[in-house]
Amino acid sequence: GIQVEQSPPDLILQEGANSTLRCNFSDSVNNLQWFHQNPWGQLINLFYIPSGTKQNGRLSATTVATERYSLLYISSSQTTDSGVYFCAPRWEKLVFGQGTRLTINP
Amino acid sequence: DGGITQSPKYLFRKEGQNVTLSCEQNLNHDAMYWYRQDPGQGLRLIYYSQIVNDFQKGDIAEGYSVSREKKESFPLTVTSAQKNPTAFYLCASSLIQGAGEQYFGPGTRLTVT
Numbered sequence: 351g352i353q354v355e356q357s358p359p360d361l362i363l364q365e366g367a368n369s370t371l372r373c374n375f376s377d378s379v380n381n382l383q384w385f386h387q388n389p390w391g392q393l394i395n396l397f398y399i400p401s402g403t404k405q406n407g408r409l410s411a412t413t414v415a416t417e418r419y420s421l422l423y424i425s426s427s428q429t430t431d432s433g434v435y436f437c438a439p440r441w442e443k444l445v446f447g448q449g450t451r452l453t454i455n456p
Numbered sequence: 457d458g459g460i461t462q463s464p465k466y467l468f469r470k471e472g473q474n475v476t477l478s479c480e481q482n483l484n485h486d487a488m489y490w491y492r493q494d495p496g497q498g499l500r501l502i503y504y505s506q507i508v509n510d511f512q513k514g515d516i517a518e519g520y521s522v523s524r525e526k527k528e529s530f531p532l533t534v535t536s537a538q539k540n541p542t543a544f545y546l547c548a549s550s551l552i553q554g555a556g557e558q559y560f561g562p563g564t565r566l567t568v569t
Contacts, residue, residue: 354498383557391493391544393560436498442554443489443514446498 352376356437356447363427364455371422371450373437380440382413384422387434387449396422396435427454459483460561462547467566469541477532477564479547487553488530492516493544493563502545505530506553534566541568 353376363369373382384396397404397411399420404411408428413420420437432454438444460481469475481488487506491499501514505524519538524530530549534541547561 380555385560391546391563391565393546395557395559398557438499438558440554443501443504444499444558446500448496448498 352439352441352445354437354439354445354447356435356450358450359448360451360453362453362455365427365429367427367454368423368425369427369452371424371435371437371452373420373422373439373447375418375420375437375439375445377441378415378418382420382437382439383444384411384420385436385438386431387436389433393436424452427452429454429456460547460549460559462545462561462564464564465562467564469566469568471568472536473568474536475534475541475566475568477534477545477547477566479530479532479561480528481530481547481549481561482528483549483559484527485549485551485559486527487550487556488524489548489550489558490514490520490522490530490532491546491548493546499546502532504553534568541566 355374381400385393401415408425410423434449438446463478489504490502503522505511521533546563548558550556550558
């Protein structure tokens with residue numbers, strides 16, 4: 351079946367640090383979404399990005415569909431960035447990875 | 457305010473009882489989805505609906521049922537046949553199925569004892 355692999359599984363950083371989260375997927379995709387799940391469980395849409403690069407404030411994402419990976423960059427981390435980050439490539443439907451748990455310490 | 461609402465936020469039930477989780481959206485989206493999340497895991501698709509009066513099984517449909525009588529509403533029933541019903545349940549919608557960005561509701565945490 352289709353596989354989605356996210357790395358690293360856990361990441362602990364100090365406030366102000368930068369980070370790169372990676373998502374590998376096993377087949378070419380129609381599209382891809384990145385989400386942030388906050389401590390209350392709410393999934394917040396970050397990016398809808400089938401290919402190329404998008405930026406939104408301190409966050410940016412790049413998807414290289416031909417090489418089957420996507421990257422999420424977080425710069426100047428804040429404690430409110432803590433939570434779990436999911437990528438979800440879409441074939442007929444979204445398929446979620448296991449997530450990267452990010453902890454930002456003050 | 458446009459969005460997706462789920463109720464209740466927390467739900468407790470005894471084993472052997474059916475329970476229905478509510479999901480409503482006012483985004484005028486045709487497609488709606490139900491996902492299950494277990495601790496430390498990603499989301500898995502239970503059921504989805506492309507249009508009113510139509511729905512399809514996802515990857516883990518056994519022990520669940522749905523209905524789609526109105527465009528705005530997609531309730532999920534967790535039946536007594538579901539072996540491990542305790543989980544976090546998330547509802548989502550998108551403009552059309554198979555394309556477009558999916559948006560999620562706040563979720564319902566179901567505990568069955």
